[in-house]
Amino acid sequence: MRIGTLGNGLMAEALAGRWVEAGHDVMVGGRDPERAAELAKRIGAVAGSLMEAAAYGEVVLLAVPAEVAVEVAKLVPPGRTLIDCTNALDHRDFTLAHPATAEAISRAVPEVQVVKAFNLAADTVWRNPPAGLGVPICGDGGLDLVAELVQSVGCVPVTAGGLARAKLLEATAALAIGIWVGGGDVRGMFPALADAFGTVLPGQP
Template sequence: MRIGILGNGLMAEALGGQWVRAGHEVMIGGRSLDRAAEVAKRVGAAAGSLEEAAAYGEVVLLAVPAEVAVEVAALVPAGSTLIDCTNSIDHRDFTLAQPRTAELIAAAVPGVQVVKAFNSAADLVWSDPPAGLGVPMCGDGDLELVAELVRDLGCEPVYAGGLRRATLLEATAVLAIGIWVGGGDVRGMFPPLARAFGSVSPDQP
């Protein structure tokens, strides 16, 4: 699979490196061509501008600061699948600085399938993810391309609903980050399904 990555930071390097090792063709794109080339060399990918990376792959990873995500996403051509891994965080109180980021991105790129994924953990996790880690994904339509990229990391895709639910995924990530920063541990927050809901099936109203 050909994957274009918009951004040349730590998330781009972590996920790009994993996908190169899985056998995909990856291009790292950035406003600074020198910085993009440095990251690409470390992970064994090609390098280019943001425009070149946006046009490179059938799947594009948006790995830029959330405040410029909508602007940069507008470079992605129709017919692509765009993965939004951004989190819009107000670091003063660890709340959402901009709710509904994924939906705003989708509105800016008609004809592009936007999927919220990989925003639930930091770059260090994606550099060496634990086997079987669940990766929530929110999006409309067929999410199999993104699910394949999740599995290539040794992780498990978790279908979390349509794009309207992406703001819940964004809020969950920001909540978890705030707990971690405060010294808490979120790993034990979710009990097994049977204990959480008793005998109620997830399909029941």
């Protein structure tokens, strides 16, 4: 798959590095040609401007600060799939500074399939994820491509609904990060399906 990154920071390095290892063709896009070229060299990708990377990718990873996400996303041409991994966290109290980032991006680029993914864990996790780690993905299209890229980093895609549910994923990240930073372990909060509902699932007789 051809993938462009918008950003050459920690998330671009972690995810694009895994994708190159998995055999995908990646162009690292950055506003500073030297920084983009440095990362591309380190992970075995090619480098370009933000606009070049947006045009290159069948899938484009948006890995910039949330406050500039909508503006930078406008570089992505119609028909592409954009992965929004941004977190609009207010680091003072771990609330959301800008609610519904993915939906705001989608409104700005309505002909691009926006998929929220990879926002729940840190770049250090994506570099070497634990076996079986689930990655929730929310979007109205492009989910097959993103699911393949989740598998390419060694994780398990978890379809979590349409783009209207991305705001829940954004809020979940804020909650989880606040708990982690406070020294808590979020893994203990979510039992397995059978333990959550017993043998009878909601909506089933």
